Amino acid sequence: MDDVTELESLPVEQLIEMIRERTGAGVNLSFPGKVLARQLGRRVRPRNQRTVKTHSAGDEHGRSRNLVIEGDNLQALASLYRERGQIDMILTDPPYNTGGDFRYNDKWDKDPNDPDMGEFVGSDDPAKHTKWMKFMYPRLQMMRAMLKPSGVLAICIDSRELFHLGQMLDELFGEENRLAIINWQKSYSPRSDNRHVSTATEYVLVYAKNEKVGKTGLEPRTASMDARYQNRDGDLRLWKPGDFSGPKASTHQGMVYGVQSPFTGEVHYPPAGKCWRSPQREAERWLEEWGVSYVLKAIDDASVRARIIGVDASDVRPVKALMLATPLAEAKEKATKRWKDGPWPKIFFGVKGTGRPQQKNYLEDVKQGRVPMTYWADEDLNDPEILGDVSWDHEESGHSQTGVDELTAVVGEGHGFETVKPMKLMTKLIQIWCPPSGTVLDPFAGSGSTGHAVLKLNRDQGADRRFILIEQGRPDNGDSYAKTLTVDRLRRVIDGSWSKKKHAPLGGGFTFKRLEKKVDAKTLLLMERDEMIDTVIASHSSTGSRRNAVLIPLGDDDEPYTYLVAKNASNEGIYLVWSGAGSNTDLTEEAYEEITEEAEAAGLADVYHVYSRRNLIVTDDVIWYQIPDRILSDFGLDIRTESFTEEG
Template sequence: MDYEQLPRAALIQLLRQHDEARANVGKDGIIMSYTGRTAPWQIIRQVKPKLSRIIKKSSVGAERYQAANEIWDGENLSTMVTLYKYRGQIDLVLTDPPYNTGEDFRYNDKWDKDPNDPDLGDLVAKDDGSRHSKWLKFMTPRIWMMREMLRPGGVCAICIDHRELYRLGMLMDEIFGESNRLAIINWQKSYAPRSQKHVSTATEYVLVYAKDSDRAQTRLLSRTEEMDARYKNPDNDKDGVWKSSDASAAEVRETGTYAIQSPFTGAIYYPRDKRGHWANDAPVMKNWLEGWGSAYVRRDLKDGFAKAMVLKGSKFVDGEPVVGDKLVEQAREKARQRLEEGCWPTLYFGLKGETGPQLKSRLQEVRKGKVPMTYWADDDYITPMQIGSQSWDHEESGHSQTGINELDAVVGRGHEFTTVKPLKLFKKITQIWCRSDGVVLDPFAGSGTTGHAIVELNKETEASRKFILIEQGNTEKGDRYAKSLTAERVRRVITGDWAAGKRTPIPGGFRFIELRREHVDATAVNALAREEMLDLLLTSYWNKTEKAKSYLQRLPAGSHRHLFATNPKNEGFFLIWESPESDSVLDRNAFKEIVGEARAAGLAQRYHIYAAIAPYTGPGIEFYQIPDRVLEHIGFNPRADAYNNPEHADV
């Protein structure tokens, strides 16, 4: 960079950013040095916001959900710069970047001079001597931008394995500051040792940093009276009130799918329509079943599944229990007696012993957590006082094979993803570090685990968290899987259209947005067609008093001439713009039309109007001049216009 060619304002800004960066690290902090290093704030200055388009046919759900959640198909650094309305507004950055394995990491050499180049580049080979410095050059500006996206009390959680753990840790210390490190989480990605020369690697890591540790909150959400009211104690359980929960789960167990026999009726039950597994391991299930007074054994029923867990000595013909079996009658009497005694086993069969198997979820366990020091319970969490460096085993976080199985169940096999983070891990991190109405950003969305986790977690905890996913990956066939996999997975979770079988739909949705190659400037905005302009307004609008909470619900296309969206206050948004060649004037006649449209739609008497010029002004009008106010919402200052000045294009 030729500093002598920079204007005075740019030099002052550069020095200010440098001082801020040094302050972030701290007087005694570290600054990494590697081949080709450029200060991240200098790289960010070169990255230009781009135009985008909303792909309606790939968007999902009701408009209010589409307005809240976004899946972006585009290069993540450019996309984060373009997401100006969310800068300083993200509660949690949760992401799983490429690990530099020689199989998943691409680097474009053109980025060294122009970080705006949209190409992914070539795979970095395992024997590339500069692979670590390339990975750092790739990650440094992105981590810097992740920090910029966080609100003052926001948290960044990044998954990593042993290959780049130490370099990422030092980089996070530099950008976030060592004092803002909240946790180094060690989670068990597998529980079966792999054949290796020395030590089998069975764990991976999550590095958790706060933007400001004094303002970040490592806590769980307070339980409401309504949530606790669901817990009853019909059997006088000595451990207190409880509620029923599903005895089956999607998580794979080594014992496989198998049937269990009811001690009350002798009927055979399978987990979740024979497609899942029981939520607990076989020895635990056996102990609970025998708590009803009868012995159980494993027996092959020739049903195509693993050995069933049945009453010891019970009779079967062609895999079905024999009607009138005396042993079953004896078991029923014992079970009924146990039912009358109260304080039933954790696995029970309804209040009268007439239903399929269910689990007792105790409120006491919910409050305390089931395993000390891990801050995790199966369906609720406790507030951790300190996290530090902790280990989460696979029972608490899930494991890698679980993540693959979860992806298979939703989209089917053939997705070519060999490493997928488990939902438990991402749900746990989200509950600990993101408030119930917060915003989660994943700049390396991959197979869409973050979106899947947020949708399910919102349902499970009655929350309203929002997500922004960014992905630009390509398969070997050139398929941009942001649409075919990332968005497709989240779509299937919302609609219940799983590859493994139909599930209950979950309320939710998202806008699918493609990042275009054209950079944003006044000329580009003024050249947009009406539908293109609408896409830009919908994705970029924010209110200074609400920031990222501001969102617009789009109205059906063609339903009005000017009215195109409403906000949560029931105020209308109007665009006077037919095409780049047409006049865009807010005059008296145009305002009369706008008032008429607002009245017909039952809207509040406050009018948000976009137009090029406004010779007419009146009460209740909020005027947004095109292109200046539009550019302002994207973080583009048309008066400084540093992005469009060819003389300073390298600034």
């Protein structure tokens, strides 16, 4: 058991989980340091996000929606409180614990805000799995908190930590919310990387926050799928043969009945355990389109129907059969003429007229898409509730070398990335699990494949998805992927200036932000004005009716305002009375008068959202926000303890 006595600091759900572990109720994952790992997400401090215009790119719409954040992803997730519960999809590719691909600082066990990154965890470290799980667990907690109730997490992994990751996700999300274990082919030639079996595949674990409200989209239908639909009988609509029988004979006894063929006179029944798809009156109407008449007639078929339903003959409900009223010879002549002349009725008896009842399935009635399955079938498919295990070969998902080649084509040689997820895999996942106007978050952004995929889908589909990418890179080597490789890739695909030749611009844009000072009361009260402006803008859009409201920053070095910092979608100004800790930080009568003048000059409404240390006036047109309390609250922090509130 972990050496922790501060149980009162744990939220209720974690205390309940600990009781279950101790009493043996349910299956739980256990590893050294787990209790501490569960607390880290609540103890990490949000950070001020400083906008860096020189690293931002693209059009105004894209800049207002998309973010690239440089910094530690746990701190960044804590800083994105305004997005908590608002993310449609998290798509990410964390370190795989291959040795030298992630760091762990033992001081994080006590203080997740310790600035030291720690040492790289080597492949020969006996505690490497424990350290990886302690590293990932609080991040997975935060990821789950970021998702909408209908949101989905898709996380890439290889065999080294597949089982540990799956156990953590089963515990955090619930096994019932596991939608898929996708197996994708990263290479299609044998590799000598294993003494026993070549590793040609990797995995994507897909979990819904709530499987009952999560949605899985259809993939586009292919030409080969549609080619199965024809009009061989002269029908004006394309169709293909379908089964006229369906499941659940035991609960649909009334749809287990005999159907006499007008071609052969044979009486057909559904296969064992199945029933016909249509009730008798509807089926009778379609059958009579062969130019013959039918009648409902009781025949001695209780034993036949009992075997199909799976009950004793004494338990079978009496149901009449659809029998020919037209003499068989005449029925055969009329039906054969209709078979030759066409088009055939919806119910037909095989393409030669001598088979079992089948039905026409029309292309125009089929969902214009296909559901991801264990194989890529070309049948008419319905949405599944849960996908189960899914295998994608390289033609469906691309392979790892493709991802590296794609990155090289955009930014040129020398980028240093040896493994990059292919665009086909990323766009496929986003298309399935993020709606066209949804938000995709990637806490391990790397080279920016997720952002590139969102921009490409937006251009190709006319969609308006947005992305939030978080990347720290290797600051110890003076190399932050975020402001070098990630930004370079996104900027190049936005304007089409690829490494060796121009490509069609994808358009869009993003704002680059850098994590800086901690958001706590002491730090807030020591901030300079420019730091406080960024913090206020991040804070103001964080909760309640203001959540996800787009704020437009106002004022710059050429045209500065004394108080006005931004405006909202209702054309109301956001004002900050703050020029640093040693200046006036109170809303006074003089400050109020200048605020109204700035609002009038900027053409803003006469409703004033004002941030200050104290409010020394009384007026109905001011909505006041106290520094630091309101900012702490809007970042989800308890004002007294400055830890995350249980709701957060």
